[in-house]
Amino acid sequence: xxxxxxxxxxIADPYLRRAFALAERGRGTTSPNPLVGCVVVRDGEIVxxxxxxxxxxxxxxxxALDEAGERARGGDLYVTLEPCNHFGRTPPCVDRLLADGVxxxxxxxxxxxxxxxxxxxxxxEAAGVQVRFAEDPRPFEVQNEGWLTRIxxxxxxxxVKVALTLDGRPALAARRRSRITGAGGRxxxxxxxxxxxxxCVGVSTVQIDDPxxxxxxxxxxPQGRSPQRIVLARTxxxxxRMKVVCDSGGSTLVISDAVPESALADVERxxxxxxxxxxxxxxxxxxxxxxTDGVNDVLVESGPSLFSALWRGRLxxxxxxxxxxxxSGNAAPPLFLGQADAEGADLAPVFYAVETxxxxxxxxTVWRPxx
Amino acid sequence: xxxxxxxxxxIADPYLRRAFALAERGRGTTSPNPLVGCVVVRDGEIVxxxxxxxxxxxxxxxxALDEAGERARGGDLYVTLEPCNHFGRTPPCVDRLLADGVxxxxxxxxxxxxxxxxxxxxxxEAAGVQVRFAEDPRPFEVQNEGWLTRIxxxxxxxxVKVALTLDGRPALAARRRSRITGAGGRxxxxxxxxxxxxxCVGVSTVQIDDPxxxxxxxxxxPQGRSPQRIVLARTxxxxxRMKVVCDSGGSTLVISDAVPESALADVERxxxxxxxxxxxxxxxxxxxxxxTDGVNDVLVESGPSLFSALWRGRLxxxxxxxxxxxxSGNAAPPLFLGQADAEGADLAPVFYAVETxxxxxxxxTVWRPxx
Numbered sequence: 001x002x003x004x005x006x007x008x009x010x011i012a013d014p015y016l017r018r019a020f021a022l023a024e025r026g027r028g029t030t031s032p033n034p035l036v037g038c039v040v041v042r043d044g045e046i047v048x049x050x051x052x053x054x055x056x057x058x059x060x061x062x063x064a065l066d067e068a069g070e071r072a073r074g075g076d077l078y079v080t081l082e083p084c085n086h087f088g089r090t091p092p093c094v095d096r097l098l099a100d101g102v103x104x105x106x107x108x109x110x111x112x113x114x115x116x117x118x119x120x121x122x123x124x125e126a127a128g129v130q131v132r133f134a135e136d137p138r139p140f141e142v143q144n145e146g147w148l149t150r151i152x153x154x155x156x157x158x159x160v161k162v163a164l165t166l167d168g169r170p171a172l173a174a175r176r177r178s179r180i181t182g183a184g185g186r187x188x189x190x191x192x193x194x195x196x197x198x199x200c201v202g203v204s205t206v207q208i209d210d211p212x213x214x215x216x217x218x219x220x221x222p223q224g225r226s227p228q229r230i231v232l233a234r235t236x237x238x239x240x241r242m243k244v245v246c247d248s249g250g251s252t253l254v255i256s257d258a259v260p261e262s263a264l265a266d267v268e269r270x271x272x273x274x275x276x277x278x279x280x281x282x283x284x285x286x287x288x289x290x291x292t293d294g295v296n297d298v299l300v301e302s303g304p305s306l307f308s309a310l311w312r313g314r315l316x317x318x319x320x321x322x323x324x325x326x327x328s329g330n331a332a333p334p335l336f337l338g339q340a341d342a343e344g345a346d347l348a349p350v351f352y353a354v355e356t357x358x359x360x361x362x363x364x365t366v367w368r369p370x371x
Numbered sequence: 372x373x374x375x376x377x378x379x380x381x382i383a384d385p386y387l388r389r390a391f392a393l394a395e396r397g398r399g400t401t402s403p404n405p406l407v408g409c410v411v412v413r414d415g416e417i418v419x420x421x422x423x424x425x426x427x428x429x430x431x432x433x434x435a436l437d438e439a440g441e442r443a444r445g446g447d448l449y450v451t452l453e454p455c456n457h458f459g460r461t462p463p464c465v466d467r468l469l470a471d472g473v474x475x476x477x478x479x480x481x482x483x484x485x486x487x488x489x490x491x492x493x494x495x496e497a498a499g500v501q502v503r504f505a506e507d508p509r510p511f512e513v514q515n516e517g518w519l520t521r522i523x524x525x526x527x528x529x530x531v532k533v534a535l536t537l538d539g540r541p542a543l544a545a546r547r548r549s550r551i552t553g554a555g556g557r558x559x560x561x562x563x564x565x566x567x568x569x570x571c572v573g574v575s576t577v578q579i580d581d582p583x584x585x586x587x588x589x590x591x592x593p594q595g596r597s598p599q600r601i602v603l604a605r606t607x608x609x610x611x612r613m614k615v616v617c618d619s620g621g622s623t624l625v626i627s628d629a630v631p632e633s634a635l636a637d638v639e640r641x642x643x644x645x646x647x648x649x650x651x652x653x654x655x656x657x658x659x660x661x662x663t664d665g666v667n668d669v670l671v672e673s674g675p676s677l678f679s680a681l682w683r684g685r686l687x688x689x690x691x692x693x694x695x696x697x698x699s700g701n702a703a704p705p706l707f708l709g710q711a712d713a714e715g716a717d718l719a720p721v722f723y724a725v726e727t728x729x730x731x732x733x734x735x736t737v738w739r740p741x742x
Binding site: 167176179180182319321325328331335336338339341342345347349358359362363364365370 | 703
């Protein structure tokens with residue numbers, strides 16, 4: 001996912017590029033499934049299009065083949081991810097492709113899932129269908145890095161957004177709500193929320209800021225789908241009067257461990273779902289619990305404590321910094337509590353900048369871990 | 372001056388755009404004069420080109436007309452700045468334009484200098500030459516913002532470059548040299564130095580980092596022109612063993628006030644020029660002394676003390692932040708010592724982001740004061 005550039009520019013084939021764009025329509029709603037887009041082409045004309053919208057719903061190939069109908073026979077199918085060859089919640093797509101008689105299948109990326117890998121493409125070839133792969137699978141891997149991260153690491157892809165002053169502080173005073181960025185930063189926050197499966201905060205952010213964590217327009221009106229809300233509450237639960245517990249802005253999940261069961265029962269009674277995990281497993285354990293619940297990717301809007309714990313635990317896959325053009329001074333709380341990334345007297349950067357952009361006077365820089 | 376975009380894109384006329392590019396060749400060497408570029412066109416063909424290289428040298432118009440020779444007669448002249456109509460170190464350009472018989476003059480921007488303003492264009496028109504102005508003077512004003520700032524405010528245009536960690540710290544430990552940014556940040560520093568008239572540091576940076584402040588290539592070899600070096604030394608002078616005093620990397624100017632005359636005499640004997648100013652005038656007074664010495668623009672590579680003084684004094688015209696992808700932790704020194712830019716509990720930004728870009732894993736954000 002990119003904020004300031006089109007990730008599809010690297011896709012040479014125009015039908016695969018179209019399939020990629022279709023897949024994007026499922027962003028935020030397909031978990032625990034991947035994003036998938038598909039087009040069916042007959043005589044150079046697109047006769048069917050589809051994308052996967054949510055788990056349990058039809059796969060992208062089925063939607064596209066349904067639209068194509070009889071025109072699929074002898075046609076060419078383009079799909080961002082290798083078609084499945086196993087029974088999940090729905091029957092294998094490979095069977096449907098063969099039944100509908102497509103003559104060629106072009107695939108964006110291989111399915112790394114051990115149930116599937118190699119299976120779909122090989123089964124199609126064995127049945128006489130011509131199978132091709134995209135020259136460069138990377139755009140498709142980037143599109144599904146949430147799903148891939150959950151499969152490979154057993155935790156969601158963790159994107160962290162932080163708003164900072166020019167001198168690198170996330171707030172003007174400790175444990176007090178303060179607005180740092182302006183309209184541009186707000187727009188970036190809403191864009192990130194609209195594209196994520198779940199938005200995740202620490203319980204102290206809930207207690208200090210009482211955020212809604214919903215997607216809203218410039219007039220504060222709800223806009224489209226809001227993500228699942230997740231509160232990381234290691235040792236205490238949010239007050240039941242807080243918006244994430246009692247408002248109508250969407251479902252909330254509390255990930256907790258060591259708090260008294262009676263407090264957990266209170267928030268559960270208020271309509272919030274609670275997931276327990278073992279305290280000893282720490283933040284990594286909390287994120288594993290989120291993944292086990294079927295969440296491919298989270299947007300963490302964190303205060304300094306949660307941010308520092310994620311950084312120290314090497315649990316950040318992408319960091320989005322939104323910087324505003326003012327100074328906080330040295331009395332403001334620091335962003336990071338922990339050891340320097342140092343090599344002798346010098347900084348030894350562990351992240352690198354991948355993208356930058358302007359947002360109405362605020363600056364956005366996007367960072368990824370060096371490998 | 373921009374780092375990541377072409378400032379000439381807003382210039383509709385192709386000959387004025389060419390004149391703009393020619394003027395850029397004088398960047399860093401024309402002080403106290405402006406950058407000026409000129410082309411002479413005859414029958415749709417460029418027959419003469421010129422730019423102003425240094426004070427005392429020929430003006431851009433003269434260079435272009437010399438090249439055009441007899442072909443200038445009846446031709447069209449394009450110049451980024453209104454031709455002068457007064458005797459300075461050289462005779463008035465207007466006289467030369469009339470003598471060479473150009474039939475039209477197209478001007479990027481008016482000369483705001485009271486000796487000149489209105490004079491050049493009006494004198495040409497009075498002599499029967501057709502005079503036109505660029506639809507939008509802004510690109511030309513931006514090109515000469517150093518010169519314009521010196522004329523309007525009596526101080527140089529102040530561009531400040533700071534290297535920061537992700538958590539906003541300029542160093543890992545106080546009063547100790549530490550490298551923050553990588554090859555990308557270094558490249559940006561060298562680019563900024565190559566484009567500035569003078570590079571300016573506080574005396575404490577000289578004592579801690581012992582920098583050369585020269586333009587060097589990736590192998591540390593000198594590359595092209597290095598800027599004038601300026602040390603702001605309010606209360607003490609640099610040690611005479613420091614590179615800016617004793618190496619061959621270029622001339623150095625020490626701006627000082629309250630230090631003992633004997634110490635100033637020592638650095639003067641070492642080949643450094645000393646400018647005195649009144650201590651009571653503070654940093655603004657030091658910058659006025661720099662402007663009076665004929666410097667249109669400075670690049671300040673500052674530590675936290677000088678940076679904070681410039682910020683508090685509203686003396687920064689452009690801030691270039693180069694950020695590297697690592698944390699320093701809260702034991703590192705802060706960038707800014709002073710009051711927060713706040714409005715109640717919220718940040719009230721006084722700068723806005725104008726440009727961002729990537730530099731080999733480092734991120735560059737460029738900021739300007741809100742007006």
